[in-house]
Amino acid sequence: MINSVLNQRYEILEKIGDGGMAEVFRAHCRVLNRQVAIKALKQQYVNDAEFVRKFRKESSSAGGLNHPNIINIFDIGEELVEGKTVYYIVMEYVDGWTLKEEIVKKGKLSAQQVVVYGSQIAAALAHAHSHHIIHRDIKPQNIMITKDGIVKLMDFGIARTTNSQTMTMTSEAMGSVHYFSPEQARGQVTDEKTDIYSFGIVLYEMVTGQLPFDGDTPVAVGVKHIQGEFLPPSKWVPNIPVDLERIILKCMKTNPVQRYNNMDEILYDLQKVGSGNSQVDIDDDNSQTRVIPVQVREYDKVEQKPVRQVKKGESKVSNRKSKNVKKKKDRLMTILGVLVAFALVLGAFIVYQNVLKGGLGSNKIDVEVPKIIGKDKAEAEKLLKDVGLEFEVESTVENDEFEPGQVVSINNTAEGNKARQGFVVKVSVKGESDLVQVPDLKGLDEEAAQKIIEEKGFVPGEVKEEANKEIEKGKVITQNPQANEKVEKNTRIDLLISSGEEETVFMPNLDNVDINVAKKQWKMQGYR
Missing domain, CATH: 3.30.10.20 (Trypsin Inhibitor V; Chain A)
Incomplete structure (x- = not known):
């Protein structure tokens, strides 16, 4: 495949990835002069109609999505290369690494970084769900991070629309067992809640550097998903923000009904965690997701001592003590009454500020x-x-x-x-830079080019003319420095202007002609 050209357009440069059913190459688009990624179906699957169908479905699933956190699909094709059929998808090339690679490298991510990445993943999934596309294979390996920290969700190879039929373990690939939902493990209907569950596991892994479920076989891991027992993130990271842990636990509820309703709700709660000025409102319940408790030490039992009988002479003292206790209770009730009254007044003031005057920020929408x-x-x-x-x-x-x-x-x-x-x-x-980009002046007339040079902070330089049959007279043929170069401000820009097509004239044959006759013919041609 290396050095091959697909569709007379995409030049394959190098292999950059290898998956279960496809290989990924970096390529150069000769038409738009940009780098792209080419995903090609592996040769052992090109004669399998089911694999070809799945492969093509990836482009149809993601091709209609347009979001900054989703890999763009540009093209799809089929071509013979060296006698072999190649099915390929042309995608946006991302110069970066996978989220899985970042987790492995760092061990675990900071809570702030988890919120930043998590918010972008949630936004991408919310967009896909709004177009009725369920990813169903959310995992760190399918999430790219650019050098600028932008998240890119990719690989919609087993995505389905929300009105698709029930999926079973044997009907199609189910994604990675460590991240799939209990309903996927049971072969039940999958919907947006499936992506929410897998997203919760991705958050868990980012926070802790650990997977909540593991086992010797895929079946063993699937059973653990169904049982829903795992260590809470705070077991691994004691200082995890409480609200972030609550978000993760709600995403990972075994019962889909008890998870978030949609990705927008998750995104909203992540934003509140990121802002640090508002508590996440999550209803706690005893759902089927059972968090394995952390072991705590048993405290010694309190020894019960026998009650001493009151002697006959102690009755008056006991009465006095009872009266003192009653007085203390009366004083306590008085204090409590004052506090309740103060709370009511304060509550009324807050209501007045919030509702009647619109104060304290409650009118925010x-x-x-x-x-x-x-x-x-x-x-x-x-x-x-x-x-x-x-x-x-x-x-x-x-x-x-x-x-x-x-x-x-x-x-x-x-x-x-x-x-x-x-x-x-x-x-x-x-970032601000001392260097600026040279504008492209080719094809402009001299006056317009000089105006742009001055407007951009450059200095008009030397202007020369040259005959050129392709460039209209008076237009810029070339410039120095060249367009898009990075140079300092006040750099001089020289121009080469077209003088039009070079004029050609008929030269008479003057061989063996008398000199006087030759001069007359020369003058007749307009020359002196």
Whole structure:
């Protein structure tokens, strides 16, 4: 496959991945001059109609999804290469690594990083679910992380629409056993709740670096999913934020009914954990998911001593003690009454502030996160503040697709998601640089080119002319420095301008002609 060209367009450069049913290559698109990823079905499966159907279904499942946290599908094809049939999918190329690789490298991720990655995964799944696509194979191996920290969900190879038939263990591949849901293990109907369960396990693994269920065989692991007994994340990471653990445990409920209703709810709760200023509202119940308790030491039993009988002469003392106890109880009741009254007054004041005056922030509503990626920092901040959201630059990154100061990514939510007013949207922006990109002036007339040179902070340089039959007269043929080069401001830009097609003239044959006659013919041609 290396050095092959598919569809006279995609030049295969190198192999970058190998899965159960497909190989992945880095390729160059000659038409759009960009890098792409090519996923090719392995040769041992090309004659299996069922495998070919599954492979093609990946492009149809993900091809209709357009989201910054989902790998883009560009093309699909079938071609003979060296006499062998190649089924392939052309996808967005991601220069990065898998979430699994990051977990293995770091052991476990910080709670803040879990919220950042988790929010992006949740946003991607919410988008897929809104288009009635269930992934059904959510695992860290199917989640890419770019060098800028952007999450990309991929591999919709066993995805199904929400109106598909029941899946069984024997009818199709069920994804990775460590991450699939109890209903997948039973061969029951799968829906959005299946992805929610698997997402909970991914969160668990990010937080702890451990898998909640393991076993010697796939069947043994599947049984553990059904039984639903596992150590809580706090057993591995005692300082895990309580609300983050509650989110994980709710996602991993054995009974689908007791999980979150949808990914939007999870995203909303993750945003609250990320903001650190609001408690997650999760109903605790005794569901079928049983968390294995951590062992605690037994305390010694309290020795019961016999009750001493009151002697006859002690009755008055006992009465006095009883009266003293009664007085203390009366004083306590008085204090409690004052406290209750104070609480009622305080409650009335809060209600007045919140409801009648709209104070204390209770009038905040959920709003849609506006589109700010690619916007300048100031413009992005204004767009967010206009809808009641806060803006924070969390990091600066290098990215050739953006100008310095532009928003490259949102780190704790996504464009189009709902967020409560006051929520802090954390972003990464392209760092400011002393170098600027040279504009492309080719094909412009000289006046327009010089204007752009000055507007961009460069200095007009030397202008030369040259005959050129392809470039219209007065237009720029080439420039120095070349377009898109990174140079310092105030750099001089030289231009080569077309003088049009070189004029050709008829030269008379003057061989053996008298000199005087030759001069006359020469003048007749317009020459001196």
